[in-house]
Amino acid sequence: MDGKITSTDEIAELIVYLGRAARGGDTGSDLTAAQWTALRFFARANHVSRTPSAFASFHATTRGTASQTIKFLMLKGYLARHEAADDRRSVRFDLTDSGQEVMRDDPLRALSEAIDRLEGGLRAALRQALPSLAGELANIRDTVAFGTCGDCRHFSSGGTTSYCAYVAAELAPADLGRLCINFAASGGMKLALPGLPKEIS
Amino acid sequence: MDGKITSTDEIAELIVYLGRAARGGDTGSDLTAAQWTALRFFARANHVSRTPSAFASFHATTRGTASQTIKFLMLKGYLARHEAADDRRSVRFDLTDSGQEVMRDDPLRALSEAIDRLEGGLRAALRQALPSLAGELANIRDTVAFGTCGDCRHFSSGGTTSYCAYVAAELAPADLGRLCINFAASGGMKLALPGLPKEIS
């Protein structure tokens, strides 16, 4: 195998390039790239996933580093810390009003705008291809994948209600489009079971 | 505008997520993420773009930081330094044989494999959508875009020959799929002209 550049490699590199180009936008705010990623994660994760460990896993870093990032956001007043009721080791972080507000300056908005200007068919293709890629990559790497409840195998829709078989409970409608650490792709992928679900707090 | 999560935002976040998830793969090699990005860049940039400045622009960092990363790769013996013939301030870095070899352990390979397993239509859509996104994003940000010669406005194909209007010279066939710092999207985008082209050395 020589160093030939294939079309596939070009795509892979473009994804990395876009991801990096989008992260630092200098919107004048005072958050670093890691802090933006964390704030974004806590804004978009469902309530069982808004923990330091889940964020560390999502961000492919250690829990220690994740703790530091979160601590800073808490000092800034963008995140509020809540202790879980069922497991006293666990904590959950939610965006404060001030955190919601600063999210409006998310530098990722520029990328979103670029996506909005894409031709509709291409955007639909992205909407289909990227989650699939995330699942495949997690499979190859043998790590946990992230995805939204609506795309998850544990999810089932019964008429007007939404149910998650993993936490064995009804889902809030808002959670349908949210990230979950217990995500399992609908295809034939392996589950990553770290134990079994607890009550939702 | 409240904090509602749109499908477009999901796509943007997925791109960032994939870009980060792909970067650190722990292939057992001794390169950091920044060093991998640099090595990959010098492996895939055409010969007028294999300079510290071009890499700094590509990687959205300063020339100083870029110099350090490159210096390390040179100490490792992965990059060779060549002084440009036409402009004696300028230097060019090329992969050594040893650099070519270590590229086989590129952690990005996992993402490439995932892309390879995509259904063909989706892969083609990515191949079309991502360069377009890169151009749009650069446009919004008012920065320089990167793209391959084959997608570039300066490029024209005359039968068996390939020509670049920017350097006013024939293109090596291998450069067609290579990154160029003088890239201009085919659409109606602005040019970033830092002067005018010199001879190719």
Place this chain on the structure above:
DNA sequence: AAGATTAGTTTCGAAACGAAATCAGATGTG
């Protein structure tokens, strides 16, 4: 009850980074 796991945090050293200063060569203007 004892050991193993898991969640979260803290500490510490290495790496990345931005800003600024330096130097050499190239370009532009009067």
Place this chain on the structure above:
DNA sequence: CACATCTGATTTCGTTTCGAAACTAATCTT
């Protein structure tokens, strides 16, 4: 030509980020 300006590359310095490891506490397993 002389002078100012600009560009490409590098070095230094201080700050920030990050990963690894150590640590505490709670939970799970047997």
